[in-house]
Amino acid sequence: MAETILEAEDIEYSYADGTKALRKVNMAVHRGEKIAVLGSNGAGKTTLFLHFNGILQPERGRVRFRGQDISYKGAKLMELRRKIGIVFQDPDSQLFSASVLQEVSFGPMNLGLSEAEVRRCVDKALQATETSDLIDRPTHMLSFGQKKRVSIADILAMEPEVIIFDEPTAWLDPRHAREFMQILDELSQQGKTIIISTHDVDLAYSWADKLFVMKQGQVLTEGKPEEVFCRQDVIRAADLNLPWLVETHFEFIRIGLLPPSSCLPRTKEELYESLDRVQRNIG
Amino acid sequence: MINIDQYVYANKLLAVHPAEKSFLALATMVACLISTSIYTPIIAMVLMAGLIIFKAGIPVKFFSHLMLLPITFLVIGELTIAFSISDQPGGFLYHFAVGGTLIGVTAQDLNKAALLFSRSLGAVSCLYFLALTTPMLEIISVLRRLKVPALFLELMSLIYRFIFILLDSAASIHTSQSSRLGYVTLKSSFRSTSQLFYALFIRSFQRSQAVATALEARCYQGEIRVLEKKFPRSMRNYVFVIVVEMTLVLFNLYLGGGKFFG
Numbered sequence: 014m015a016e017t018i019l020e021a022e023d024i025e026y027s028y029a030d031g032t033k034a035l036r037k038v039n040m041a042v043h044r045g046e047k048i049a050v051l052g053s054n055g056a057g058k059t060t061l062f063l064h065f066n067g068i069l070q071p072e073r074g075r076v077r078f079r080g081q082d083i084s085y086k087g088a089k090l091m092e093l094r095r096k097i098g099i100v101f102q103d104p105d106s107q108l109f110s111a112s113v114l115q116e117v118s119f120g121p122m123n124l125g126l127s128e129a130e131v132r133r134c135v136d137k138a139l140q141a142t143e144t145s146d147l148i149d150r151p152t153h154m155l156s157f158g159q160k161k162r163v164s165i166a167d168i169l170a171m172e173p174e175v176i177i178f179d180e181p182t183a184w185l186d187p188r189h190a191r192e193f194m195q196i197l198d199e200l201s202q203q204g205k206t207i208i209i210s211t212h213d214v215d216l217a218y219s220w221a222d223k224l225f226v227m228k229q230g231q232v233l234t235e236g237k238p239e240e241v242f243c244r245q246d247v248i249r250a251a252d253l254n255l256p257w258l259v260e261t262h263f264e265f266i267r268i269g270l271l272p273p274s275s276c277l278p279r280t281k282e283e284l285y286e287s288l289d290r291v292q293r294n295i296g
Numbered sequence: 297m298i299n300i301d302q303y304v305y306a307n308k309l310l311a312v313h314p315a316e317k318s319f320l321a322l323a324t325m326v327a328c329l330i331s332t333s334i335y336t337p338i339i340a341m342v343l344m345a346g347l348i349i350f351k352a353g354i355p356v357k358f359f360s361h362l363m364l365l366p367i368t369f370l371v372i373g374e375l376t377i378a379f380s381i382s383d384q385p386g387g388f389l390y391h392f393a394v395g396g397t398l399i400g401v402t403a404q405d406l407n408k409a410a411l412l413f414s415r416s417l418g419a420v421s422c423l424y425f426l427a428l429t430t431p432m433l434e435i436i437s438v439l440r441r442l443k444v445p446a447l448f449l450e451l452m453s454l455i456y457r458f459i460f461i462l463l464d465s466a467a468s469i470h471t472s473q474s475s476r477l478g479y480v481t482l483k484s485s486f487r488s489t490s491q492l493f494y495a496l497f498i499r500s501f502q503r504s505q506a507v508a509t510a511l512e513a514r515c516y517q518g519e520i521r522v523l524e525k526k527f528p529r530s531m532r533n534y535v536f537v538i539v540v541e542m543t544l545v546l547f548n549l550y551l552g553g554g555k556f557f558g
Binding site for chain 2: 111112118120124132168
């Protein structure tokens with residue numbers, strides 16, 4: 014198994030008003046994994062993420078990066094924030110500059126790179142998100158999808174090892190959501206570790222290697238998508254729906270279209286294929 | 297303001313070095329303000345209008361609309377300068393009596409008013425040239441090279457970025473209030489407006505915290521440092537500016553006071 018790159022151990026956190034945001038959260042992420050954290054609003058996903066790059070400090074428990082407790086001081090903290098990037102949900106809260114060039118260059122400039130280095134990082138990040146042609150456009154004239162891409166380029170320009178996306182497909186139309194998933198696949202192929210939070214169970218089910226289901230500051234369950242979604246009680250307890258693939262699969266078994274022994278399909282193609290097979294066997 | 301911002305990003309002088317454009321605008325403005333002749337600022341205004349319309353490609357209608365904006369203020373100011381009060385009719389070109397006092401215009405005051413009028417319009421046209429050809433962030437980058445403190449410049453660029461978000465939020469709150477009849481009567485308008493400002497304040501506060509968090513996540517350590525766009529320098533433009541300014545100053549010396557009246 015690959016190295017454990019990021020680890021939360023029994024972390025607890027409460028907000029200033031005393032609400033418990035996280036209660037003994039444990040989470041281990043391995044290098045190169047595709048992780049989806051599922052949970053309704055207020056489940057503590059964003060709060061957890063802010064612990065991963067040292068924005069928030071847990072009251073109890075610890076966060077480890079590559080086996081070492083993270084440090085909340087100076088150069089070490091900066092190094093951590095470089096290695097673990099967060100793309101926030103609302104690009105208008107992340108993009109602080111009216112120029113795309115200034116925006117994307119902010120991260121690498123903070124790393125103390127030379128101007129030529131920074132320029133190289135910016136160009137690479139813009140290319141990866143297909144936003145090179147936006148470099149001279151003012152931020153406030155971009156569409157929502159374009160802003161989202163630029164907010165991803167912001168993070169890529171720092172060349173992190175782990176990228177965390179907070180509700181990445183929220184408010185995206187189907188086309189932009191599809192294009193976003195392509196960017197995710199490319200990043201994953203480059204060996205980056207990716208964590209996303211989402212309510213979109215269909216997306217999480219087909220895309221992730223591993224799921225965590227959260228509710229009220231706790232991790233209810235974790236595991237491979239097909240395992241997690243078989244535990245319907247937990248899914249219901251977390252106020253989530255079943256992915257349509259899982260639901261259809263069970264329905265087909267119930268009405269006898271599929272044999273009870275057939276395995277859960279991960280994509281719609283797999284589902285159609287097993288239907289096809291059954292049909293041919295009958296014929 | 298939003299319209300100016302849209303035109304500026306589409307103008308044809310966008311690729312010219314912002315320092316060159318700022319130099320032309322400021323030097324011409326100074327030439328207008330120190331001018332003792334009413335003709336120099338008028339020449340400057342014609343030059344700026346030509347550059348804005350033909351070189352930058354700003355529509356004549358939009359530019360003339362902009363030029364009309366300061367006229368109202370100017371006319372009110374002019375009236376107070378042109379008219380004076382006296383109890384003797386001597387010296388007045390034209391006067392009328394209100395009770396025992398005479399109100400009228402003298403040649404000297406008229407000349408003063410005319411000079412002020414042309415200086416103001418000349419200077420305003422220079423500012424418009426800068427505003428219509430140079431985006432805010434590039435003006436800020438010129439100020440950075442002039443060693444203006446970083447704090448001011450960071451504030452300027454953040455304010456510029458978030459003005460648009462603020463206006464968007466205000467518009468959406470206003471729409472949602474109007475759709476619930478928030479502005480039907482005068483009383484409800486007042487109430488809705490106060491609620492709009494309250495909601496805007498809360499939203500801005502929350503957003504500022506979110507922005508700070510996002511900056512921190514990207515290793516912000518108290519100073520916003522970014523790459524700025526590079527522009528090609530043109531010696532020709534500098535020569536052009538110097539020639540223009542010298543011509544204006546020479547005009548001024550040659551034409552002297554250039555009196556209209558008396």
